[in-house]
Amino acid sequence: MDPASAPNGEKWLKTARSVRHNFPDLQLQPLQYEPGDAAREQTLWQQKGAALLAAKRYDEIEKTAALQKSGAANAKGSPHLSFLFEGLAGENADFAVRQKQIAAWRVARPQSNSARLAEIEMRTNAAFQARLDDYASTITPAMRAKLNAALAQSSHGLKNLPKTAFESPLAFVVALDCGLLAGAPREFLDDLFTAGTNKFPDYLPLYRTRAIHLLPRWLGEPGEALAMIETRADQIGGENGDIFYARVIWHLAQSTGQLSRDFDFNYERVRRGLEFLHRRRPDSRSVASARLDLAFRARDWKTSQQMLSAPNGHILDNSWERWAIPHNQNNFPSNECLFWEKRCAKPPNQHHPFHFLWTQHPNRRKLFCRVFVSGFSPLCPIPFSIRCKLFQHLTAKPRSSIPYLRSKSTALTCRDCRFRFASF
Structure with missing residues (x-):
């Protein structure tokens, strides 16, 4: 296995074609995952959500969502529930198709909180695509028009969301994202985050979402996001506190192209947390990839060497993919x-x-x-x-x-x- 491999079949094929075109003698083997690997589980749950929605198996969606409220998560700390709804909400590229599918779901199950949440998340994702991850001064009139249209629909859905929907932690994450983009007062978002963490203190996406919202380009002050992460990690304490800290930074490294600019994170704590996590999940290639990526950012050559050789040199996360495929002008993290x-x-x-x-x-x-x-x-x-x-x-x-x-x-x-x- 060569480290050009990526976490799912589609990306792997794209990488393989790119590498083979330039290096025809390079041998690439089929991608293999160990049970419970973060990348594998994320892909499977996203595919399951999309497949159930396309097949109109609404009752099975409800049962699956109810089962996942227990908080089952992968090595990254991401709950399976969040991936299921990512599959239901879809990507921006298939927005028109997914919009029709969710509309049919809402008609068939008008009282379904899962359908309501999926619809709000779908439209909020579209608004984020229009807003982009940058300062408001960069928004063009065309982007603003798309943003306002998506926000009007997602905000309407959020206002009509019944209290019973907030029995799911996902509702708080969806509400925080929608409220942020809609320009909700800081006090409202603070109260919403507090209510969510009081009810679901171990639901990691709440803290990851809040960390991004507390960046200066959204509603926070410099250093405020990192202080929130550190405070929660200290409250947890011990190995679990370090693992929490590392998992949040791991997520932010993959979700923002400006990690070094936005977060002056404590690499030593990240290193400890990922090391503790790797001991608990020794076969996880996603954890090994995260250790490689963040160690490389911090110029920790010793850890980088260890991760490049373990397990058996199979580093399968995006840390290798982005080195193996040339970046174009649009996605280059300059x-x-x-x-x-x-x-x-x-x-x-x-x-x-x-x-x-x-x-x-x-x-x-x-x-x-x-x-x-x-x-x-x-x-x-x-x-x-x-x-x-x-x-x-x-x-x-x-x-x-x-x-x-x-x-x-x-x-x-x-x-x-x-x-x-x-x-x-």
Whole structure:
């Protein structure tokens, strides 16, 4: 198994096609998951929700949702209930189809709280897509029109949501998201979060949602989001407190492209929490991937090396996928790249994970070449000698024929790397 693999079949095929197109001799094996892995369970529950809705098996949806109120969660701490409703609400790409399916569900089961919540979440997701994860000053008139249309419908549904709906923790998360986008007063959102955590103190999505809402670009002050996470982790205390802290940061690392800008998190506590979690779930590749990703961000080369070799080198999360597939202009995390470029002034030494991979896994060098030229190698400057080997190996061209290998600059910028590689 090569680390270009991704957490579900569709992404895996996309990655495999991309890698095989450039490296026809690279061997990729079918993706295998261990029972209970976070990525596997997330995909399965999302697929189950979408399939039940498409088949109009509304009674089974209600039974499944009721069973999952027990709080069963995966290694990431994400409840299966939230994934089920992600599948019911759908993605923005199939909004029109999902809108018709949920409308049919609402007609067939007009008293269903699950149907109401799925409809509100669907429209709130559409509003988030229009709003984007940035400051309000960046919203264009066209984006504002889409946002207002989605909010009008989701807000109407929220106002008519009966109290019985709040027997599910998901209702509080949906209400917080909808209220935030609709411009609800800070006091209202504070009270809603307090009520939710009092009733469901262990429901992790409440804290993850609140952390994003407390960012300065929404309704918080600098440092307020992290203070909330730390306070709750201290209340839990011990190993479980560290695991809570690590899980929230893990989620934020995947849900926001600006983790380093938004959260000056305590990496030592994240490291401890993920280590404790990995001991409890030693076969979880998702936990191993999270440890790799966050260790790499913090330049913890020792942990990075350990995770690149465990379990058996099978790192299957998005931390590998984003290194293996070139980023385009629309999804390229330039701000975070620039942040890390400034922080990493020293060239990597023999303990650096890429140096380790290059020397210990020569059969995978072509994949590592692609990692470096994909445009996402901002966490460290690449030594000139290794850079020459990488590009010569990838392009089979002498150094003199590659313009930006002629100079011995200390580091490549992400933009230069992406632009110049495209010109070969």
